[in-house]
Amino acid sequence: MSATGINWFKYSSPQAFYPLAGRMILWFAALAVGLIAVGLYVGFFIAPTDVTQGDAYRIIFVHVPAAWMSMFLYVIMAIWAGVGLGLNARLSFMMAQAIAPTGAMFTFLALFTGSMWGKPTWGAWWVWDARLTSELILLFQYIGIMLLRSSIDDLRRADRASAVLALVGVINVPIIYFSVRWWNTLHQGASVTITAAPTMAGTMVTAMLVMMLGFWMYSFAVTLARLRCVIVERERQPSWGKPASIPDVAEAR
């Protein structure tokens, strides 16, 4: 910190982070577009047709990255919620608030694309399998956290209550991840992504990982953009005291 001469703590202030986030969004968005374009190209034009599942397997290029993001984002949201509770840092609570809708969106996508994959391969749109059920619970957790936040008018109490709910619910993430090992489920194991990679064509794994990185970059960009919304919205709360500073920052850019 002292070596670079930059006071990083400056950026724990929403007003200072706002313009920095604006610059970061552009980079993450550009990376997201590039990576997703490459991932789709490799996934649809280079990766071969799967021997057993035919071309239905190509759903993996959106399903697995979405499912991973749904879990990663939950953990990151819970970490920010925990940091917020521990340090009473309002920007951390705002981060948690900004991540929840994107996490819910990816959870929905994981369930939807999974359903689209389940029908041709299992013969059912939905089964009450441990992996599917725990992922559905994750969707309800995201929705619950957002509803709890919006149901409490006092921002500080809303921050704390939703942070506690997010932290308690983090227990579901390892349950989702290990569900395919702990229970004898219909959902195929993590072997599809990691340990059985040698049985998957290299280009299939490449396309999936590139899509994964693209979804990460997308998530960074969109949650930072939502964070900026949250900062502006919350800045005008009377309890904040200085309602005029954000437009000044925004216009100064």
Add this chain to the structure above:
Amino acid sequence: MQWGSVAEFLAMGGYGLYVWPSFGVAALCMGGEILAVWRRHAAALESHHDES
């Protein structure tokens, strides 16, 4: 590349009805989210100016 024609590509070996909705809904969700955040930001800045 294993696709002989555009029709073959769209058919996805008979699984087009499952593959394309997956990617289509993903694109709609992500595009919709970007649009929603964009509008929310504009609205937030707008009401901010109104108040000050």
